[in-house]
Amino acid sequence: MLTHNSYFEGRVQSVGFERNGRKHTAGVIDAGEYHFGTGAAERMTVVSGELSIRVDGTADFHRYPAGTSFEVPASSGFDVRAAAPAAYLCEFL
């Protein structure tokens, strides 16, 4: 059973799925800057384009090009900047 998720007036959208009991989403972040909160910890892998990320409580943005990933602790959050639309895979840990 897939789900469709839409945030920020459709500027971030994803498709949710579950495999081996673990939740995942595959989605796209349109150009812009956004903040997301986390419930469970997440691993985000950039699969197309590039994202800049600042995890809550840290000082600087870091660039994550396609093929790289970052993790965000549970009950935290992160700012994400995209200069152009970028696709990602999110795994809930």
Add this chain to the structure above:
Amino acid sequence: MLTHNSYFEGRVQSVGFERNGRKHTAGVIDAGEYHFGTGAAERMTVVSGELSIRVDGTADFHRYPAGTSFEVPASSGFDVRAAAPAAYLCEFL
């Protein structure tokens, strides 16, 4: 501007975007077997899980695990089998 696409009663869903003038989709294929036709040629990259693919006019299915990709000619198509939900990136060539 992102778009949401849904096929096969929601069992295949994707989010469409454009970057550098090229169309892409990031999506998920639920467990099952489906046939897709192509307009433009496509490069499909499996980003999570595994897909088995038979391009139209060829005899056999081939397995594509996460991290691998295949291309489908324009004005053609392919059968895709997923034993479990799998995520992909599609680039229109």
